[in-house]
Amino acid sequence: MRQLVYISGRGHSGSTLLDLMLGGHPRLIGVGEVYSLFDPVRNSLNRPDKVRCSCGNPMDQCEFWSPTADVLRQAYMGRESKQELYRLFLSSFYDHFGSDAIPVDISKTDEPLDILKDLDDVKIKVVFLVRDVRSWTVSMRDVARRSKDFDVSDLVRKYGWRAWRPFIGRTSSKFFWHWYILNRRTQRLLQETGLPSIQVGYEELCLYPDLIMKMISGFLEVDYTEAMLTLTDTQSHVIHGNRMRSQQEKRRRVAYDDRWFYKLEWMLPALVFPHIMRYNSVEVYRNIRDRIWNT
Ligand SMILES: [Zn+2]
Secondary structure (H helix, E strand, C coil): CCEEEEEECCCCCCHHHHHHHHCCCCCEEEEECHHHHHCCCCCHHHCHHHCEECCCCEHHHCCCHHHHHHHHHHHHHCCCCHHHHHHHHHHHHHHHHCCCCEEEEEEECCHHHHHHCCCCCCEEEEEEEECCHHHHHHHHHHHHHHCCCCCHHHHHHHHHHHHHHHHHHCCHHHHHHHHHHHHHHHHHHHHHHCCCEEEEEHHHHHHCHHHHHHHHHHHHCCCCCHHHHCCCCCCCCCECCCHHHHCCHHHCCCCCCCHHHCCCCCHHHHHHCHHHHHHHHHHCCCCCCCCCCCC
8 A cells, every 4th residue: 555654743853864764765755844835835836946856956847846846736726625735746756656655744743644644545654753852942942043033132123022922932941831732732633643653752763773763664664774874865855854954965974963962051941840851751762761771
């Protein structure tokens, strides 16, 4: 049966790394954030020359995305439902790559899960990535810094008297709660939809890549291959990827983003919200807890 892998979780939780690792398998093909193509704000389908694909071409010259985007654009203009758009994407994918190939969608958000669960002729498998809340918080605050959404002076210049909102939005406590609420929501949704899923910590993936990739391969019913650890991108057509994806291949490796080791921004919320830390300790490390060091 045809299969699709959906990577779920918060942004900046290591989905690009996981996608690159999965791409080492000849059957698994990264296609990027498929669902964001249907986002009217991004409007990517109407400006395919501006969207870059990981094969090196803009979307309108990519051998896979160019014909696929044409089909999707027509359906999108005809106000087809998102489910129908997704169906069209899949049939174009299997036409191009063969029905043995498996697309890896890194859309991550919860919304598509509801649509995917009703696609009856494709077996959907979800890999739910969770990153340690301390590490995620430090990373998200750096994202805000990079986009000049951090310093009070920048915020006031940008938002005027409304600056208090983005100011609160970039506090560590807000990120802790955001992480906690949304990850629990995803877990609930996965349970409700009944989609087969596996939950993996970003930390687990970086520290024990072979162990975790073997587990994921077992779940996806594909053979584990060592190539999954080398991050050589064989045949992906990823659109809307992130910084790591655009790095040169030789510089890519399974490297852990360890900024939180030497930054203290997570300390206050970790003390004030112990239940979030408890949840973190249970959910991020379930695959390696008591397996590696206590034997
Ligand atoms: Zn391409």
